[in-house]
Amino acid sequence: MTTLTTQPTDLALDLLRATVHGDVITPADPAYDEARRVYNAIHDRNPAAIVRAAGAADVIAAVRFARDHDLPLAVRGGSHAVAGYGTCDGGLVADLSRMRAVRVDPEARTARAEGGCTWGDFNHATHAFGLATTGGVVSTTGIGGLTLGGGMGHLSRRYGLSCDNLISADVVTAEGTLLTCDADQHHPDLFWALRGGGGNYGIVTSFKFRLHPVSDILGGPTFYPLDGDVARRWRDMNAEAPEEFNSLFAVLLGPQLPFLPERWHGRAVCAVLTCFSGPADEDDKIRGRLDALGPVIGQYVDRMPYPVINTLFDEDLPPGLYHYWKGNFSSELTDGAIDVHMTYGATIPSMESDTVIFPIDGACHRVGGEDTAFAYRDAAFSAAFGASYADPADTEHNIAWTRAYDEALRPHTEEAGYINFMAADDQDRVRANYRQNYDRLRAIKRQYDPQNVFRMNHNIAP
Known part of the structure; x- marks a missing residue:
């Protein structure tokens, strides 16, 4: 989708601030230069606004705001995306870095983690119970980007990729709707696409993982x-x-x-x-x-x-x-x-x-x-x-x-x-990266994001 970016007015930004519980940071704010930086310094970009979401409701508000104002929408979890997709020029950044809670169920051997968690956050929480799942090789990497891309790490040979250990996910779609998806009952097509399809399908606000006895x-x-x-x-x-x-x-x-x-x-x-x-x-x-x-x-x-x-x-x-x-x-x-x-x-x-x-x-x-x-x-x-x-x-x-x-x-x-x-x-x-799965991924993209709102990624165009 090609759009003409219209910069939001001060009034619109004030309304956004009133809507979210997190922070809305714009170029006029003292925190802007720090907030706009990403892990890879080669990407020096200037978004119109950064929403540091406090929860899923803030993510919903950010997606709807970007749609209403025809703004490019970048999604930032751990900020490690080497390609720079956690930022953009003149658009909106949905920054999940405040959303880092992890809840472990040691009996079920599962963990529910918010989308802004790093693997350091996740490993700290699960290790207390002698449990782990496949993560990355740098602790400051976000669980979101790694898992959505597949997720290789130190436990891959024994327990599979990160995405193989994903049980369910809460996703804010391009319509600004929160969906829960899993392999069997709830939007299984979307769940299939999330496990390796990158950030093309929405913003995952929480991941539920299977854990294994590793201390x-x-x-x-x-x-x-x-x-x-x-x-x-x-x-x-x-x-x-x-x-x-x-x-x-x-x-x-x-x-x-x-x-x-x-x-x-x-x-x-x-x-x-x-x-x-x-x-x-x-x-x-x-x-x-x-x-x-x-x-x-x-x-x-x-x-x-x-x-x-x-x-x-x-x-x-x-x-x-x-x-x-x-x-x-x-x-x-x-x-x-x-x-x-x-x-x-x-x-x-x-x-x-x-x-x-x-x-x-x-x-x-x-x-x-x-x-x-x-x-x-x-x-x-x-x-x-x-x-x-x-x-x-x-x-x-x-x-x-x-x-x-x-x-x-x-x-x-x-x-x-x-x-x-x-x-x-x-x-x-991109087509080669997904090989035999590309056509199915494209069909699911048409279903959940026909306007290609989530295009700041290795994009599967609808």
């Missing part, structure tokens, strides 16, 4: 020299590893950690980030598998509370950095792909930049490709790569480096990638 895990990073043989051994190990053993393969510059010798600081290295949720008496076997991957140059792998594994990257990736990422699915991690990762790893542009390869197997493969909107159930790996950096003067070089990396990988990967790793210039990949 302490064996976790942490192991570092190796930059060597394709390490990646090949990790690939082979992953194929044989028990589902309780989840590990991510990374290429990065050696961080300044006390257990990594100084001579490796700032040098390109490989790393494997372990999360083993099995019994502690098997920890030595896991360490043995890690030692067999190559010469270990630094390691911290120990028992820790599960929420801790989700915080290990937080200090390295604070809000305010500049990010430009790409992502690809692959049915196998070929030797050719590994060679590309090693080549570009050797020229990685900054300490904050990295490549992370996620396994998508185990429980993820026990869900059919048409059972949820997440289509690539036959993929074995998902790679996220690109530049993260502090100086905006580096933007041109870093974007060029990331695009060249992406182009070099294309012969070794699927056409599509995980939407949560996609940049804003990847709109042409």
